[in-house]
Amino acid sequence: MPAGRPSGLLGKEIAGYRVESEIGRGGMAVVYRARDLRLDRTVALKLLAPELARNDTFRKRFAHESRVAASIDHPHIVPVFEAGETEGVLYIAMRYVAGRDLAALLDREGPLPPVKAGRIAAQVASALDAAHAHDLVHRDVKPGNVLVAEGTDGDHPEHVYLTDFGLTKKSLSLTGFTTVGEFVGTLDYVAPEQISGKPVDGRCDVYSLACVVFETLVGAPPFRRDNDWAVLWAQQYDPPPPLSEVRPGLPSAADAVFARALAKTPEERYGTCLEFVAELRAVLADAPGGGPAAPRGPRRLGAPPAPPAWARPVFRELD
Ligand SMILES: Nc1ncnc2c1ncn2[C@@H]1O[C@H](COP(=O)(O)OP(=O)(O)OP(=O)(O)O)[C@@H](O)[C@H]1O
Numbered sequence: 001m002p003a004g005r006p007s008g009l010l011g012k013e014i015a016g017y018r019v020e021s022e023i024g025r026g027g028m029a030v031v032y033r034a035r036d037l038r039l040d041r042t043v044a045l046k047l048l049a050p051e052l053a054r055n056d057t058f059r060k061r062f063a064h065e066s067r068v069a070a071s072i073d074h075p076h077i078v079p080v081f082e083a084g085e086t087e088g089v090l091y092i093a094m095r096y097v098a099g100r101d102l103a104a105l106l107d108r109e110g111p112l113p114p115v116k117a118g119r120i121a122a123q124v125a126s127a128l129d130a131a132h133a134h135d136l137v138h139r140d141v142k143p144g145n146v147l148v149a150e151g152t153d154g155d156h157p158e159h160v161y162l163t164d165f166g167l168t169k170k171s172l173s174l175t176g177f178t179t180v181g182e183f184v185g186t187l188d189y190v191a192p193e194q195i196s197g198k199p200v201d202g203r204c205d206v207y208s209l210a211c212v213v214f215e216t217l218v219g220a221p222p223f224r225r226d227n228d229w230a231v232l233w234a235q236q237y238d239p240p241p242p243l244s245e246v247r248p249g250l251p252s253a254a255d256a257v258f259a260r261a262l263a264k265t266p267e268e269r270y271g272t273c274l275e276f277v278a279e280l281r282a283v284l285a286d287a288p289g290g291g292p293a294a295p296r297g298p299r300r301l302g303a304p305p306a307p308p309a310w311a312r313p314v315f316r317e318l319d
């Protein structure tokens with residue numbers, strides 16, 4: 001199932017699921033909407049690239065991590081129904097989330113109003129903290145792994161799910177690179193200790209979450225550079241740009257919150273994701289008027305303009 005080639009799997013049956021349509025694809029997998037033929041329900045079926053199944057380290061970790069991920073029952077974590085291997089392909093069946101991922105949402109809406117960004121951040125943070133309580137580190141928190149569905153009511157306008165626990169290729173040598181040595185995926189959210197190959201714990205997710213939340217507020221992650229090497233350097237050595245300078249109108253108190261969440265050494269960061277998000281929401285709420293207006297958003301509809309002179313006779317007739 002090489003990326004870029006149209007999939008011949010539509011309509012086919014794989015491990016008891018009938019593939020209906022392609023939802024999206026990343027660097028290492030293709031996600032399909034599929035029908036669970038045993039329970040007659042719609043699921044998201046993720047098929048991992050065949051070369052990953054040939055990597056023994058990956059297979060072992062895949063089996064272990066999908067078991068742990070499936071054992072976490074949390075309102076903001078995509079429930080995993082089944083994970084396994086069939087005909088040399090690793091697959092995961094999980095809840096189909098109707099909506100779009102945060103990357104697509106930001107593409108469409110641009111930077112989010114601080115209140116909405118805060119609501120989304122809090123849901124992702126609660127999912128991560130729950131995972132950390134099970135000693136599971138996500139390692140790949142990024143907008144593409146945050147799925148935003150419609151919420152239950154006006155108080156909860158969106159319901160956010162985190163997905164892809166432990167499925168990153170970044171922590172596995174070789175599997176993260178193509179044969180020509182190119183990195184697959186994005187380095188925009190990767191913590192300094194992941195880059196230097198040190199052991200990671202939940203605090204690497206605090207860092208990545210902070211990169212994601214920064215992007216939801218200003219439209220770009222903290223370290224945008226011309227090439228991957230420069231991004232790697234910046235993640236390890238450059239201080240993050242002050243949020244309030246990147247998006248004037250956001251309170252300068254938020255700069256210190258991001259400086260701590262994005263500290264280069266894990267010991268200097270917040271201990272939990274919710275601690276970071278709670279502090280951020282508190283300073284954003286203190287901003288005069290609740291922060292700046294969203295740079296882009298739905299146009300407010302006022303009274304329609306008066307009709308042009310040539311149309312007036314028609315309007316008079318209609319009166
Ligand atoms: N459970 C789900 N329900 C609905 N859509 C999903 C689900 N899981 C993933 N998707 C969609 O499929 C897309 C592809 O997912 P995938 O995990 O393969 O790639 P990615 O996360 O964007 O990148 P990467 O390969 O670096 O992980 C996601 O961006 C998302 O829009």
Ligand SMILES: [Mg+2]
Pocket residue numbers: 026144145163164
């Ligand atoms: Mg993903």
